[in-house]
Amino acid sequence: MVAAQIFNELDHHVWWLTWRWAVRQHPSKSKKWIKRRYFGKHNRFRDDHWVFGERVDDHARYLVKFSWTPIVRHQLVRPGASPDDSDLIEYWAKRRRKVTPPLDGYNLALLTKQDGCCPLCGEHLLTADQPPQSPNQWERWWLGVARRAIAADYLTHERHGTPDGKRTRMVHTSCYRSLRARNRRRLATFSPAEPSGLA
Template sequence: MAQLKGASEDVVIAKLQPLIRGWTNYHNGTVAKETFNNLNEYVRWKLVRWCLRRYPKNKSWEWIKAKHFGKFCPGREDNHVFGRKDNYLDKAQWTNITRHVLVTHNYSKDDPELQEYWKKRQEKNGKKAAEGALSKGRNKIALRQKYTCPYCGQPLGEYNNVHLHHIIPRENGGKDEAGNLVYVHEDCHRTIHALGASNPEIQEKLYRAIKTRPRNRKKSQKVQTRLSKD
């Protein structure tokens, strides 16, 4: 961070992101959760110092914090993420610990009785590959879908050929929130928009994949629901 005192926010993220993501992905098979939390606190302390150096003393910390920290990660309810919505810094503590399980010496891929075992192992390895390819918040969205495109039902595959789709389009009031976001293949995304992204049947299909519904009830409806329970 010493070399980044005068750098822009984008440069800081570009320098730190691969270091944090690479280091945590490499060590996520060890007992490292406490270390990840400590690393996160250290990085946050450094970022706060970087922020304070950039502005004159008449700028309050609340003003600086509102400018550089917020709920920018679409898959997480975290209000202290550094950056902005289109470019933010991952936190080390978001990395899940995933134990590596060795293959038993006599477990052959050619054994027909072990096909289910190898299928589950392949799925697990695919999940770990996705965690390394996606930011932590976006991986949470993909995990909720079980790494499958909800439109065609096929695995998402390479993450350079997928699109983070708004189920309710932004022009119709859809928000950049986890409950309104889903990964689809680029081809599926084009098909969805060709048929109409506001099509209720398509939206229902995508919502079934993530098992959420938009909360648009009016206040009177909420009161009636509470009274009926009483």
């Protein structure tokens, strides 16, 4: 049995346990009320509305799902292939191109659609603190950069208006905060002054 199938079965079992607990806690409430109270899209990097958790002070606390664990299938290195061999540059470059970031399909699609750049500042969404010095370090570096970016609250989602309606895009958290601050200042500048009450 493959790991993905086992993870899905474990997630279903945990969902059943949490759902049964919630129903017992609120026997007089409807299923819709229970779903709204305990389940939702608490992980903003996952397009999943059945995550068990709660929001406290604009922060979400939730159960991590087993299926979110990245499954890495290691590709064996060709016998005798050395990263220092100048004749094998194309071989190592081809291996590096096969490495994908540890993101789910939803966020990977956003990253691809934006060419890996933040639409607010134009910089790359995933940047390297220190680029790899050899092909041997590349895979470990790429996985580390993406995980650190997500874990450090480095990226976020923003809903912006387009002619086709609201669209979601991935942006730097710092850029998003700056944009919100500028919008608040703009609204404060154009809002009419309140009457002082003095006559």
